[in-house]
Amino acid sequence: VQLNKAIDLTTFPAENIRNFSIIAHIDHGKSTLADRLLELTNTISASGSNKQVLDKLKVERERGITVKAQTVSMFYNHKGKDYLLNLIDTPGHVDFSYEVSRSLAACQGTLLLVDAAQGIQAQTVANFYLAFGQGLEIIPVLNKIDLPGAEPERVLRQIESAFELDTASILKISAKASINIDQVLPSVIEKIPPPVGSRDKPFRGLLFDSWYDKYVGVVCMLGIKDGMLRKGDKVVSAYSDTKYDITEVGIMHPEQLPTGYLHAGQVGYIVCGMKSASEAHIGDTFHHLGQTVEVLPGFQPAQSMVFAGIFPVDTNDFRKLDDNIKKLTLNDASVSVHKETSHALGQGWRLGFLGTLHMDVFRQRLENEYDANIIVTQPTVPYKITYKDDSFKLVRNPADFPDLEERSFKVAKLQEPMVIATLIFPDEYMGKLIELCGTRRGEQLEYVYVDETRVMMKYRMPLAEVVTDFYDELKSRSSGYASFDYEDGGYEDSDLVKMNVLLNSKPVDALSVILHRTQVDLVGRDWVKRLKGVIQRQLFDISIQTALGSKIIARETISALRKNVTAKCYGGDASRKMKLLQKQKEGKKRMKMIGNVELPQKAFYDFMDKSKGT
Numbered sequence: 341v342q343l344n345k346a347i348d349l350t351t352f353p354a355e356n357i358r359n360f361s362i363i364a365h366i367d368h369g370k371s372t373l374a375d376r377l378l379e380l381t382n383t384i385s386a387s388g389s390n391k392q393v394l395d396k397l398k399v400e401r402e403r404g405i406t407v408k409a410q411t412v413s414m415f416y417n418h419k420g421k422d423y424l425l426n427l428i429d430t431p432g433h434v435d436f437s438y439e440v441s442r443s444l445a446a447c448q449g450t451l452l453l454v455d456a457a458q459g460i461q462a463q464t465v466a467n468f469y470l471a472f473g474q475g476l477e478i479i480p481v482l483n484k485i486d487l488p489g490a491e492p493e494r495v496l497r498q499i500e501s502a503f504e505l506d507t508a509s510i511l512k513i514s515a516k517a518s519i520n521i522d523q524v525l526p527s528v529i530e531k532i533p534p535p536v537g538s539r540d541k542p543f544r545g546l547l548f549d550s551w552y553d554k555y556v557g558v559v560c561m562l563g564i565k566d567g568m569l570r571k572g573d574k575v576v577s578a579y580s581d582t583k584y585d586i587t588e589v590g591i592m593h594p595e596q597l598p599t600g601y602l603h604a605g606q607v608g609y610i611v612c613g614m615k616s617a618s619e620a621h622i623g624d625t626f627h628h629l630g631q632t633v634e635v636l637p638g639f640q641p642a643q644s645m646v647f648a649g650i651f652p653v654d655t656n657d658f659r660k661l662d663d664n665i666k667k668l669t670l671n672d673a674s675v676s677v678h679k680e681t682s683h684a685l686g687q688g689w690r691l692g693f694l695g696t697l698h699m700d701v702f703r704q705r706l707e708n709e710y711d712a713n714i715i716v717t718q719p720t721v722p723y724k725i726t727y728k729d730d731s732f733k734l735v736r737n738p739a740d741f742p743d744l745e746e747r748s749f750k751v752a753k754l755q756e757p758m759v760i761a762t763l764i765f766p767d768e769y770m771g772k773l774i775e776l777c778g779t780r781r782g783e784q785l786e787y788v789y790v791d792e793t794r795v796m797m798k799y800r801m802p803l804a805e806v807v808t809d810f811y812d813e814l815k816s817r818s819s820g821y822a823s824f825d826y827e828d829g830g831y832e833d834s835d836l837v838k839m840n841v842l843l844n845s846k847p848v849d850a851l852s853v854i855l856h857r858t859q860v861d862l863v864g865r866d867w868v869k870r871l872k873g874v875i876q877r878q879l880f881d882i883s884i885q886t887a888l889g890s891k892i893i894a895r896e897t898i899s900a901l902r903k904n905v906t907a908k909c910y911g912g913d914a915s916r917k918m919k920l921l922q923k924q925k926e927g928k929k930r931m932k933m934i935g936n937v938e939l940p941q942k943a944f945y946d947f948m949d950k951s952k953g954t
């Protein structure tokens with residue numbers, strides 16, 4: 341690819357570069373604004389067909405959320421000078437706050453976009469603090485001022501009271517109706533400082549993102565801190581000490597555009613023959629072979645906080661699914677993968693995700709992009725078990741959780757992960773939301789008014805309570821007006837037990853669940869009822885029980901049914917009879933034998949689907 345003649349990267353010393361991002365609560369218009377800026381700078385044509393260029397993946401478009409941060413370089417002339425502006429996109433959702441913080445590490449400033457009708461929301465607050473903590477210049481921007489319901493004055497007061505930001509010269513824009521978009525980049529250039537770094541020093545680059553490209557393999561995004569990187573250079577990863585040859589280097593404009601080199605202060609991509617995305621360690625420092633440099637401060641690796649088993653509905657699909665999971669995780673290093681075998685569901689995987697949305701997005705991608713037919717088990721958080729000999733382990737699968745007997749002999753302490761949750765909502769919903777947080781074992785830490793009628797509450801509560809249907813409940817109890825975000829709250833002692841499900845007295849491992857002791861009765865009763873609804877009658881009675889060790893909590897029975905598939909062919913021709921028997925056999929393939937009970941995969945599927953929330 342030939343670089344546009346007018347663009348010569350050597351004419352962009354660090355002082356003519358700005359690295360910035362846009363942070364916002366979900367749906368406040370980040371992608372729409374990014375598109376407008378790309379059009380304004382002719383990075384993409386303003387044909388009107390640019391539907392959110394940065395949200396590349398299909399699932400992102402379908403769900404309207406940004407999952408994978410994308411970076412794009414733009415050129416812009418301001419007061420007679422050419423600037424290179426790198427827009428580093430950040431995901432808005434709580435599950436991806438790890439991606440937000442690593443994208444922010446490559447920036448010197450950020451636009452804090454707030455919907456002028458909705459006002460500040462929980463993720464506005466969380467994202468503000470992430471950016472603030474990294475010492476970034478924060479430029480507040482009011483978006484959607486075209487909406488009839490916009491209340492810019494009120495939202496300004498919220499921004500002042502929550503963030504103590506100066507709003508005197510705040511930008512008031514509409515990304516959709518293209519109002520005042522031309523004021524945005526001048527503000528970026530004037531308010532955000534250029535990156536620091538020296539071109540004369542030996543090369544140092546910070547790896548802050550990577551993805552798998554089916555044509556060139558692994559692509560890494562680097563922020564060049566010092567020196568210069570050229571195509572053909574030999575570099576070393578400080579993390580793994582592996583040597584790489586740089587086969588391509590360039591900028592995202594908006595797709596990969598080879599430039600042959602990158603200078604200090606610039607942000608761009610490299611291709612260097614990595615075989616898999618697992619070689620690309622986010623936060624790694626690259627330097628030239630034979631040179632020693634000070635390693636740049638990296639990032640904490642993403643912590644998987646939600647785990648679930650994934651099994652093929654048809655066991656014959658195992659290989660194919662294995663392949664597809666590998667392909668998908670090439671692009672998303674934050675998913676952890678371990679093989680798992682369940683008596684009930686056969687061979688599968690235990691996958692770890694950043695949160696439930698992350699899990700749903702992964703599941704949806706597996707189904708959409710690879711046409712996979714899968715069962716996902718009830719999500720579990722990582723529980724910490726400390727033994728009497730002081731050793732400890734994290735349990736991510738109810739199957740590994742100690743039963744009551746083992747517990748009394750060996751276990752000293754059981755702990756579960758907690759979060760600090762932030763909720764913002766109109767005060768009329770206060771009663772209902774306090775009640776919700778209470779039933780989810782939450783402890784109130786704080787509540788304040790951010791303006792006349794909006795309340796912000798903080799709660800300490802177990803992550804396990806948040807990863808199920810908390811979000812849906814929150815939305816329905818507040819008619820959609822409450823927003824919610826959370827951060828890590830460490831581990832806390834908890835009286836946890838494993839509840840088993842028994843079919844004709846045989847435990848079904850894939851249905852075991854870890855609960856707080858106070859919840860066992862309620863969940864135990866609910867589950868037997870719902871299982872009864874999805875298991876078909878068979879030739880004998882089936883008992884469905886939930887149990888805590890040997891103590892039965894609840895029981896339902898499905899009474900026997902006489903079924904003879906060949907009965908209606910009495911006297912009929914033999915081939916038809918064979919056909920029916922064959923059909924019955926095929927049907928059985930999709931059954932799982934639990935003791936003598938046939939459990940159709942579909943029953944699991946239906947149950948899991950509905951219990952995504954208990």
Ligand SMILES: Nc1nc2c(ncn2[C@@H]2O[C@H](COP(=O)(O)OP(=O)(O)OP(=O)(O)O)[C@@H](O)[C@H]2O)c(=O)[nH]1
Binds near residue numbers: 366367369392486
């Ligand atoms: N009326 C109006 N609608 C807007 C404006 N900007 C964005 N929208 C609409 O708001 C919705 C959300 O916009 P997005 O740009 O997808 O929001 P986002 O913040 O990128 O969302 P995530 O990527 O999911 O975090 C879309 O339907 C946009 O068309 C605006 O200035 N005015």
